[in-house]
Amino acid sequence: MIQIEIITIGDELLIGQVVDTNSVWMAQELNKAGFDVCYKTTVGDNEPDILGAFENALSRVSVVLVTGGIGPTKDDITKKTLCKFFDTRLVFDEATLETVREVISGYNKALNELTKSQAFVPENCTVIQNKMGTAPITWFEKDGKIVVSMPGVPYEMKWAMCNEIIPRLQTVFRSRGAIRHRTFWVKNYSESQLADRLETFENELPEPVKLAYLPTSGLIRLRLTGKNVDGDFLDKIMELHAGKLSDLLSTDIVSAEDADLEIILDNLLKEKGLTLGLAESCTGGKLAALFTAIPGCSAYFKGGVVSYSNEAKVSLLGVNPEDIQQYGAVSQTVVEQMVSGAGKIFGADCAIAVSGIAGPDGGTPEKPVGTVWIAVSLHNRLLSQHFLFSKSRESNILRACNNGIRMLLELIREA
């Protein structure tokens, strides 16, 4: 199995200004292509730290992929640091200037001196032309190991990885091993209860297969990972053990899709042509925000009411004020009236409603912080469930969202 380290360079990554989604995408693609990302390192735009990171990386892996720090401005020093590390110098490259000219003309910009400087490249490397930007990709080999420097701009990086870097790595490491993942969303267990349940299964897993527990608010994501030189063999044992796991957990497995729950529901709603409306109290708009973060959700998402006050529950969702009085806003009857109201006012096929006490205040002995009622509906079918989550506001909101989505997923599938 070829081991890879990703090094991301940039001060903005170290002061919490930018979330590093590049390396997440790279890891996914490299995994699919059968490479093993073993380390990720982030350093700032300064020479000693970058040199140190290169040295560390080459001491432990065969391939180092470096993103960022190759723009034309003064603060970008990756290129000259690479020259220092590989003991080489910058030379002018006509082919690179040609590419830079083409790229610049595509953006309707003029070529200035700063941009021209991108055509100076390290002498001792293979230059790969970047068709999406002005910074060339550079590929170094030393003592049988490979270092590739590429842009940090996401769409340039993605183009370079897909079109140049991964295909070239595959050519170099033709005899690479295979890697397979299988993921399961599991309900009804805490992490330790599930580990108890799966103890024998886990102990009996063969060497190349590992089980990991990824607790997500309100549910658990289980991941089986197999690594082996023989892909066909791996496929067989992964199939076998994924099957065993499915049998063991049976209906507690909510989904075997490797995606966030809202994406799984998004796909299902689109596939079935169903529309969705929401009525949120304690989740306060978070559930709506999860769906509306997905491009194209307007195909099914009609809207939601964040009925934080009791008046809003009555006037907008049609909840009976006497029931709020008698049973409280966090009760089965109120949440069921909320879900019916949401379906009705949005003219939606499906609805999710949540009412609970997110905390930290507002709890009572009978209804402590973490008490949540969730209802889901599909046409005239309705399902509601009581939960007692935790003392953390953030966690209660996320658990309620995940469980609401999970309940609707199940209701639609059972229909």
Place this chain on the structure above:
Amino acid sequence: MIQIEIITIGDELLIGQVVDTNSVWMAQELNKAGFDVCYKTTVGDNEPDILGAFENALSRVSVVLVTGGIGPTKDDITKKTLCKFFDTRLVFDEATLETVREVISGYNKALNELTKSQAFVPENCTVIQNKMGTAPITWFEKDGKIVVSMPGVPYEMKWAMCNEIIPRLQTVFRSRGAIRHRTFWVKNYSESQLADRLETFENELPEPVKLAYLPTSGLIRLRLTGKNVDGDFLDKIMELHAGKLSDLLSTDIVSAEDADLEIILDNLLKEKGLTLGLAESCTGGKLAALFTAIPGCSAYFKGGVVSYSNEAKVSLLGVNPEDIQQYGAVSQTVVEQMVSGAGKIFGADCAIAVSGIAGPDGGTPEKPVGTVWIAVSLHNRLLSQHFLFSKSRESNILRACNNGIRMLLELIREA
């Protein structure tokens, strides 16, 4: 300046299954507290790689903060690897068991053997009780350097950082000098325009004071940071230069409070005793979720409508369907009717309404992706503004939220 390395542990971070937002949040908080994050390293759940990462980190920084890999299940090996690294063993700790019991009872779960095993802690460390979960925080010191292991679950990590780790680090490193920050929210500038405007100011800053630009969606956060051994001297020069900056930017400064905009508005609404209602189209519930993430927001937050469909704009918010027909849903008249509707249906003193094209689809030549109309109201006063943000859905949603909050802040202050 104390240098810190963040080590995140978990296979899920190396196969691209999870986006690491923990280290982003940690870097922000550590920065505010005057610490310098110099490296981030991610390794999988395997002993040699974790040991190697500890060794590397301690060779280059004073403080190593480790997240993840301390759950009770077999795949979590950080605790036993820490024992190996610090040449110590696990011992049973009664106080930790007591905390685990409390936490478990808060979650209404039974204590099983696996969970009990969390009470085994390394002998040679300070154990910090985790009030949010079952995995204790462990604090090691060696040769004047510090290694802290904490949970990777975001809300547990955040609790641990804010309540225990940062305060303790500040106590340990108190004698290293004083740090002062002054933060300003600035509107009407792009980052490079603002850098142009402040060039002279920045060049004239004395040695211990530095200016940082923190572009936040739709606004810019400016941070003046001063570091000096003499706190009184520092207070004086910070006061002087913060004053200069205020004079320079004048009314383009939205706020000099060092908090997220929704927290600033939350405080203002509570102080003035005003209530809030929302009408969201393209922000899709995100604005409501920002407020409802704040404990105690029910004091002023009445509710919101996520009117994703035109029908919902008409039936729930009372928007005139002919105006939607004639001017489009993303228009001044529609967003103004939305804000009036939100004020009315929630019986709220203030309201924010947003209608826009978040993208990636749905744009037209006249109204490209990124076109957003925002309206805010306070009693019978109403203000609306047109924006053209970006091509990124995520960025458009966040920019719209921040500008909506900013506009209402200003409307209330001017009243």
